[in-house]
Amino acid sequence: MRLEAKLALFNALSKLLLVLLGVVVIPPIVGRVAVSHTDERLQEKRQEVLDLIRRDGILTFVQGEEYADYNILKQEYITLTALPNTPQAQHAPHPPRIFVEPRQVDNQIEDFRILSQQFSSNGRNYRLEIGSSLATVELLTATLRRMALWVLVIGAALTIFTDAAFAHYLLQPLHRLIARKLEGVHHPSAFSYEPLTTTTTDFRRLDDSLNEMMRLIQSAFEKEREFMSNVSHELLTPVSILQSRFENMLQDPELGHAYSLKIVDSQKTLYRLRNTVKTLLLIANIENEQYLREDTVSLAAVLADVTNELDDRLAQREVHLLEDLRPDYVLPRANRTLLFTLLFNLISNAIKYNRWGGSITVTGRPHPQGGYRLAVTDTGPGIAAQHLPHLFDRFRRFQGGASAPEGYGLGLPIAKTIAEFHKAPLTVESEEGQGTTFALWFP
Secondary structure, X not given: OOHHHHHHHHHHHHHHHHHHHXXXXXXXXXXXXXXXXXHHHHHHHHHHHHHHHHHHOHHHOOOOOEEEEEOOOOOEEEEEEEEOOOHHHXXXXXXXXXXXXXXXXXXXXXXXXXXXXXXEEOOEEEEXXXXXXXXXXXXXXXXXXXHHHHHHHHHHHHHHHXXXXXXXXXXXXXXXXXXHXXXXXXXXXXXXXXXXXXXXXXXXXXXXXXXXXXXXXXXXXXXXXXXXXXXXXXXHHHHHHHHHHHHHHHOOOOOOHXXXXXXXXXXXXXXXXXXXXXXXXXXXHHHOXXXXXXXXXXXXXXXXXXXXXXXXXXXXXXXXXXXXXXXXXXXXXXXXXXXXXXXXXXXXXXXXXXXXXXXXXXXXXXXXXXXXXXXXXXXXXXXXXXXXXXXXXXXXXXXXXXXXXXXXXXXXXXXXXXXHHOOOOEEEEEEOXXXXXXXXXXX
């Protein structure tokens, strides 16, 4: 998962956790706020009533023993009740108290939040009660709860989008760095040393580190390339000299037959050494991207050239080759010489390890998901399953569990290297006694 996606997911989960926490915590807090608000309103109304009584007198409100006033919906009320005069009531302080108690209103009993206070006026004791229906408090609580939850949810959603947008903005230099300097860079020569434009110190340090690391890698590649060139030159030159000397010695009429045979064996050894050096140099050059992919190559045309080259070997072992490419596939950017070597090695191996009088089938079909599959199938003894993972290792030779009678096991490694150079994976399927299939998957 990308870093930006992880950050967005973390922000979303943290906001979701915040919303869930709000769902748990907000209701009791809102309930306390609503009750506190109701109590403040009751205290304010108590003070207003007492101010009116001091201004207009108690008799303005209480004509008999009690005064009661309800609003039209019976959700709030005010009562003034005359109390019997006692010496204790006249001198004892009576602070207001707030409590919840049921009251009967129009033959219905409802719970009210009630403020009650006793006071004296004109030498007589009275009790003031101001009540607010709990239904009103619950309505206020529900309203505040909904508002708080909606604000929390909307705020969380907005912060998720803003955090995601800000993270995307902050990570844009990293995306450019990956796209420009990491993706598709298979060789130091394709690396871009252009400095990254960013104000983030960490990204700038990363860019500088990548540039410095790639310079070191490119220097190592250049040294390896120079080393391979020098080695090939230093090895091939004395081999050529020795071959020339052996040829001159063979022309000596006084040389005995036994010595001639030894010289011929030495020439074969030198010939194999020269081919091995050239093969290793070819692999190194391919891996170092020293070949160009500028040819438009038809697989059918290359296959025809390979068949012409191997006609004698096919006839010698009486192996029948069947070509079935429907349709032909044309690579727009390839190296014809390397593709020839690739198919030559695969078909040559299929001849070498085939049974006498067997067959080789080369099939080519478009893949349903795109691309093209070219397969080389032989009727040989097959390859043991334990050898398949090491089939493309250098200097390994396996066929039917036994070593090949000739060669140094570099044909398939060369084919694998050329296939990777053309971004065409090379796979193998084999079953003992049923033959072997090598498949190329061209993009």
